[in-house]
Amino acid sequence: MTTAAPPVEVAFYGGLGEIGANMASVEVGGRICVLDVGLTFPDAEHFGIDLILPDWSRLRARAADVACVVITHGHEDHMGALPFFLREFPGVPIYATRLTVGLLRAKLEEHPDVSADLRVVEAGERIETGPFDLEFVAVAHSIPDGMAVAFHTPHGTILHSGDFKLDQTPIDGKPTDLPHLAQLGDEGIALLLADSTNADVPGHVPSESRIGRTLRDVFDDAQGRIVVTTFASHVHRVQQVIDAATEVGRKVCFVGRSMVRNMPIARSLGYLDYDDESVVELSDVDRGPRDAAVIICTGSQGEPYAALSLMAAGQHRQITLERGDTVVMASSVIPGNESAIYRSINGLSRQGAEVVHKGIADVHVSGHAAADELKFFHNIVRAAAFVPVHGEYRHLLAHARVARETGTPAEQVFVCEDGDTVVLRDGRVTRGESFRPGRVYVDGLGVGDVGNAVLRERGKLSEEGICVAVVQIDQHARVVEEPQLFQQGVFYEREQPELMGLAAKALGDDLIRGTAHDSDPAVVRRLVSSALGRFWRDRTGRRPVILPILVEV
């Protein structure tokens, strides 16, 4: 295959290696299609940061060429950054399936300044838009209506798997469409990009349908209140909770903002099935007998103000737990959240509840295919080249191994990271030029104005606090008054009230010695920093931030 068309470039902005905010772009004929625009949540080292977005600054110079966005499914790490993206690229049409569009609409209501051109597509459909010839394939995942996307280009077909699993008995009867993938494979896939989340987990992921049986058993045994927590997007899990509740004669009650928001959307679009009379309001739960309802709530990751965390702390205004109650954590443990989740479990136990979690019962399965299932996927798709996506570096490496084991030639397996590109030309893939994306932090109203320099400052403040010294100097930079000292986070002043006086005295002595004659402000500042640094180090072993402030009087 040879064509005069410019080569196709695939670029990776997020989701490969470090940050889990998925975003890629595919450039065909000078036009750019963006594939997923996800966000991720901060770790403990991201002091004060609210959200982390992919860095799409590379696209700014090409704004006129950004032709469309495709969102593979409705998870935050695939669509969460879209409101921010649309502020920079207004009017770009967004293609997604029905449920994804429904969830996007609800999300965009929280950003009234953003308008979006949302276009519903369906798995199985093939559309043309500009130079893009796109085909959508149904995939099963931990949210309904997910899809893989094939880009038919003059240089060959690129298939992006989205997030998927190979559950052969999903509860909506819609497994990942392997026949469709096989047909694409027959036609020839030049480049496959596929989900690597579980590529280092051997074996197969059990079916979601197994959870339903466990839930029924647990509900059968439960005497008191039942609380189930899961992700507010996991419609199938919620369906199983509703079904099990109905079977044991309980109603369900949705608690937590995103749960209350999402479930009616999923229901109105036909992805969730329940009668009005099987749902009760929280106020009615509170008044009714303890065994009348199953509360389905947010907080599975131990998020500080989520419903379950408040219950664990005994601080939920409407729901109290007591001996004999049961809490089911029908959810995964997202790495980094372990301590918070264990804190929840300990708190719930202390309230008297029995806590059922995936460590002791089958109440959760992953939404991502494991290593041995990925082999099926590769053998069905039979791509000529492969880039593992969606995962930390170790996952990408593991997935590269799977691809080689199933026959992708080693030299056509490209382990990329955010900022890498690959180029497809005449059916062959090569590495392209890399760029250097940062991470864009959202902090309050600011998007991108807090970077690593500010985070380093916050980190230093968090470790040892700050000591501020106000020094009055005359016009010759001679110190004219004993300095005033203030501290935050260095030590507990009430317990050692004398320490600030000693510090001021030590500093004053040094300043008088150092500035007896004419001086200059820079010298005074240095003196303050070194004298106070020494004082705190000797006295406390700590190195607070020292902020010298000179006031000329």
Place this chain on the structure above:
Amino acid sequence: MTTAAPPVEVAFYGGLGEIGANMASVEVGGRICVLDVGLTFPDAEHFGIDLILPDWSRLRARAADVACVVITHGHEDHMGALPFFLREFPGVPIYATRLTVGLLRAKLEEHPDVSADLRVVEAGERIETGPFDLEFVAVAHSIPDGMAVAFHTPHGTILHSGDFKLDQTPIDGKPTDLPHLAQLGDEGIALLLADSTNADVPGHVPSESRIGRTLRDVFDDAQGRIVVTTFASHVHRVQQVIDAATEVGRKVCFVGRSMVRNMPIARSLGYLDYDDESVVELSDVDRGPRDAAVIICTGSQGEPYAALSLMAAGQHRQITLERGDTVVMASSVIPGNESAIYRSINGLSRQGAEVVHKGIADVHVSGHAAADELKFFHNIVRAAAFVPVHGEYRHLLAHARVARETGTPAEQVFVCEDGDTVVLRDGRVTRGESFRPGRVYVDGLGVGDVGNAVLRERGKLSEEGICVAVVQIDQHARVVEEPQLFQQGVFYEREQPELMGLAAKALGDDLIRGTAHDSDPAVVRRLVSSALGRFWRDRTGRRPVILPILVEV
């Protein structure tokens, strides 16, 4: 059994519920024996804290009655706080087994101001000291020479299990001494305190000896450099690494301060067996062929400056990794360390090394008996009463369940937390009075001077930074100059240089309006706080700490 002797009190200072710094005391006849004096390490929320100690302030008023300390084994969470304890209670004799004493001596060398009266005891031995009649029982654990301790008292016998596992084929041939425990059980145990770490893990822990086979397989396959990381106290694990290395014709090299310190101690005391010629120095490893050695190093938990973390970052001065090298993480994942450990694995993978960890091969087993093994333990000891120890609340609850299932009467199972006590009188256990222990934070040279108030300040600084306003006022508290503003950690000044000027202007306007007439300093401070608070909130959505400083000129 009735006796005129005062009842026996057991008090819990740490290790039950929240902080993993184990410490208990047993009071017999007015004298106090302290059982373990451990420390624990800070979480992300313990900004700048170095270590966390149990709060033994309750013992201060009773210093003259503190008769002895027993250390069950040589792990930090059981003996690490001893140097701090001995500064307050100098001269108290400390009983421990040979290896524990050896490791304690090495630890105390780092605290030259502390002297210790270390007394070696042996498992199987029974000693009397003051009113204490102590019997030591050998237990297997992830460090050799651990023991359980029985207190024979006038009111009945109390057995404390220490940390233990029930590996029936430990590599030193010394399983937990069940016959000895059975004999104590025959004589009658009034109160059992036992390790709950794995009480919520169903089943049995595999034998340590299984690791050796896996290591040999991995070493057999490895072509390049081999690096193994494990805990520097896990002598049996290290023994297996040495044995496997020897079998494949490699020498071993110890890397990392605690590894280099501990292994010769373990060897000289007879707990570790290797020839001089099977060990090489790091400098020789560096010069030799890549397949000549197995490097055994610290850093299994992703600790920032440990050997393995430096290798993962490509920053270790002597050891570089490349494609074809193998890293074995023969270690557990301590909750809270997941992100750091995954970062290590990603870094090592990026260097080209194949990383073998417990998720993909049998390279680690736990040192604590799991739920079904605990049932053996309870059925052998047959205690009349039980307090689960060593675990978070969920573990303690799970262990209480195990005790009830194996026949301990429910009303004689006491789930306690730090600060609780139980009282043994005439063979019957009741709850005693609780006290309120805090946590003692070590930060630099300070022990206990940083508490939750300071941590809250640090937390607030870490979230949004600090803005300092220096306002010059006259003697009527009228503002005489435009205020000077400084910030740390709020935003990046270089990118928005105008923002500080705008803030000063906003503040100045408010101050002039508010202090046109005579004012007072408190009013000025309030004005500064509210004006700046509003400015930053409106402009950035952030709420930095505001520190108003008035300078009267």
